[in-house]
Amino acid sequence: MPNKQDTLFSRNMNLLVALCVCVTGLAALWIWGGDLYSINAIQITRLEERFGDAGPLLIVIFMALAIVISPLPSAPIALTAGAIYGHTWGTIYVVAGAELGALFAFMLARWFARDMSTGCWMDV
Numbered sequence: 001m002p003n004k005q006d007t008l009f010s011r012n013m014n015l016l017v018a019l020c021v022c023v024t025g026l027a028a029l030w031i032w033g034g035d036l037y038s039i040n041a042i043q044i045t046r047l048e049e050r051f052g053d054a055g056p057l058l059i060v061i062f063m064a065l066a067i068v069i070s071p072l073p074s075a076p077i078a079l080t081a082g083a084i085y086g087h088t089w090g091t092i093y094v095v096a097g098a099e100l101g102a103l104f105a106f107m108l109a110r111w112f113a114r115d116m117s118t119g120c121w122m123d124v
Contacts, residue, residue: 062097074098
């Protein structure tokens, strides 16, 4: 049986993760001008040019966000990465971002659903 301190830490961690997800989502909305469904490769290319050498990091972050935040499309990000950085490096950046996004999504699911799943399955 978890003690009260562990439960309090778990709740605080869940709130912190939820806050981070909300802030990241709002930042994505701000970057795209509020319309997630009109994202295209031209907008991503302009953003890449504006960020310069930090462009690959931006591709990785956007791809991770596309995995975690469902309405954000990943196809324009992948196509832009391939067009700007070539097949090999574009694929590496996209796969790295997709992997980070999948790990973060798994971590969110584990933290938020842990109490629910242990309560449901451990009682059997």
